Amino acid sequence: MEGARSRPRRKGQALSLPEAIEEARALAGSSRADALARLGAAEDAVARGVEYGPRSGLDEVETPTGRAVFDGDRVAVVYLSGHALRPTKPDDLLAELGDGETLPGAASAGSQLHVYPDQGLALSHDGRKLEMVEAFPPTTLEGYLATLYRNPPKFII
Amino acid sequence: MRALRTSAPQLGADVRVSGETAQDPRHAHALALQRSVGNRATAQLISREIRTIQGESVYVRSDAQAASAERIIKRIRRRYGIKIRSGRLVRSTKRRYKDAPASERMKVKKRHWHLRELRALEKACKHYAPILGANRDDSTRKDDDQEVRYFGKATHSIDTNTASGVADSSTLGEYYRADETAGIYKIAEKDTSFGDDVDASLHWVCTHELSHGLMDYAEEDLRAAAGYWKDSNTKTGAGEEPWSGYAKTSLGEDLAESATAYFIKRDEFKTKCPKRFAVIDAAVKAWKAPAAAPAAKGKP
Numbered sequence: 001m002e003g004a005r006s007r008p009r010r011k012g013q014a015l016s017l018p019e020a021i022e023e024a025r026a027l028a029g030s031s032r033a034d035a036l037a038r039l040g041a042a043e044d045a046v047a048r049g050v051e052y053g054p055r056s057g058l059d060e061v062e063t064p065t066g067r068a069v070f071d072g073d074r075v076a077v078v079y080l081s082g083h084a085l086r087p088t089k090p091d092d093l094l095a096e097l098g099d100g101e102t103l104p105g106a107a108s109a110g111s112q113l114h115v116y117p118d119q120g121l122a123l124s125h126d127g128r129k130l131e132m133v134e135a136f137p138p139t140t141l142e143g144y145l146a147t148l149y150r151n152p153p154k155f156i157i
Numbered sequence: 158m159r160a161l162r163t164s165a166p167q168l169g170a171d172v173r174v175s176g177e178t179a180q181d182p183r184h185a186h187a188l189a190l191q192r193s194v195g196n197r198a199t200a201q202l203i204s205r206e207i208r209t210i211q212g213e214s215v216y217v218r219s220d221a222q223a224a225s226a227e228r229i230i231k232r233i234r235r236r237y238g239i240k241i242r243s244g245r246l247v248r249s250t251k252r253r254y255k256d257a258p259a260s261e262r263m264k265v266k267k268r269h270w271h272l273r274e275l276r277a278l279e280k281a282c283k284h285y286a287p288i289l290g291a292n293r294d295d296s297t298r299k300d301d302d303q304e305v306r307y308f309g310k311a312t313h314s315i316d317t318n319t320a321s322g323v324a325d326s327s328t329l330g331e332y333y334r335a336d337e338t339a340g341i342y343k344i345a346e347k348d349t350s351f352g353d354d355v356d357a358s359l360h361w362v363c364t365h366e367l368s369h370g371l372m373d374y375a376e377e378d379l380r381a382a383a384g385y386w387k388d389s390n391t392k393t394g395a396g397e398e399p400w401s402g403y404a405k406t407s408l409g410e411d412l413a414e415s416a417t418a419y420f421i422k423r424d425e426f427k428t429k430c431p432k433r434f435a436v437i438d439a440a441v442k443a444w445k446a447p448a449a450a451p452a453a454k455g456k457p
Contacts, residue, residue: 051391052391066388067387079388081377081388083376083377103319104317104318104319106389106390106407107389107390107407107408107409108334108369108389108407108409109253109331109332110253110332110333110334110335112318126334126335127333127334127335127336128334128335129334129373131389132388132389150390152317153390153406153407154316154327154406155328155331155406155407155410156327156328156329156350156403157328157329157330157331157351157362157365157366157403157410157413
């Protein structure tokens with residue numbers, strides 16, 4: 001993205017991210033029971049047998065900014081919609097996080113996905129439009145690709 | 158029959174070639190044409206050419222068509238604040254697909270316009286007239302920059318921004334949000350995927366590309382109202398079915414297809430997708446700022 005430049009981040013250096021994203025990271029690091037308790041949600045609010053990216057048979061609960069997806073007793077990913085994160089801009093996040101690993105995103109033809117596997121974060125944007133942020137338990141790029149990455153559809157117009 | 162280019166001899170209306178002694182092979186070609194199809198047909202054939210009009214290459218069949226193309230390009234710029242700039246589309250395409258091999262990116266080149274494409278674009282712009290150009294200042298969208306400022310035509314897009322990306326022949330048009338640029342590609346010249354004929358499909362594709370930029374702000378409203386999407390490309394498994402099969406590609410495509418259907422297939426869209434219709438209708442009706450409404454003028 002124009003204007004956003006990778007800044008090497010030393011391991012262990014604290015990130016300064018919007019509160020909603022920090023909350024999502026905290027949720028992503030918790031158990032299903034703890035996550036539900038933090039959200040004030042009961043088990044009967046959980047939808048079962050849902051899909052996320054390449055995976056199916058997951059459970060999920062809505063959150064004020066998107067949804068939390070469970071894989072058994074653990075949180076698989078917390079999804080935050082770009083709309084719910086307004087007025088946060090992609091440039092703001094990229095300035096803090098750097099470019100990370102970049103891949104084609106699935107939301108639009110211009111979608112660019114930035115993955116920070118060891119930080120447990122990913123974001124996608126199309127120009128100045130922030131499309132989404134994902135918080136997940138830290139993993140590797142291969143782990144992200146296998147469990148969360150959405151293959152972009154074919155856009156023809 | 159292959160069109161003659163700008164280098165064709167300027168023969169005038171009766172395309173008489175002076176004698177049988179013309180050495181220039183182009184003259185010989187014109188003479189052969191004159192013999193086989195007659196003066197009028199030959200005049201039409203050799204007047205087809207690619208001319209540079211307002212900095213863009215445009216294929217025209219006559220001076221009248223050239224003049225028409227020039228008027229359209231000027232009107233689109235003046236009325237709608239959209240400049241026809243194929244060079245920008247080429248740059249935007251190459252930038253978006255920067256990780257594709259250079260050999261593939263080099264295939265992306267400017268492509269000449271045809272008059273029908275310019276006409277289709279102007280028709281598409283008319284749908285959005287209240288929020289384009291100077292009109293935008295009198296609309297409720299005035300606080301946001303116009304999302305489409307350039308429109309171009311190029312030979313190809315590229316299928317994916319990876320090392321395996323190739324110049325494709327299936328992308329009809331594309332919007333480049335970061336560059337405020339949209340455009341169509343060569344394949345749209347003959348495609349009828351989105352209309353009963355080429356003209357209808359071009360109108361649809363141009364409106365769709367404008368919609369990606371100009372209606373994007375209504376995306377969340379559409380998502381919430383239709384109940385079809387959990388997020389940009391995860392379906393709920395319920396909700397109102399989108400307008401078309403292509404609209405099921407993603408929430409963004411659903412929005413662009415909905416806005417396009419609202420303008421071009423209004424009655425069918427209202428019947429098939431009443432929830433989406435309500436969202437787009439409310440957005441469009443809200444464009445006119447209360448202070449700019451004629452009824453408000455002169456009232457106490």
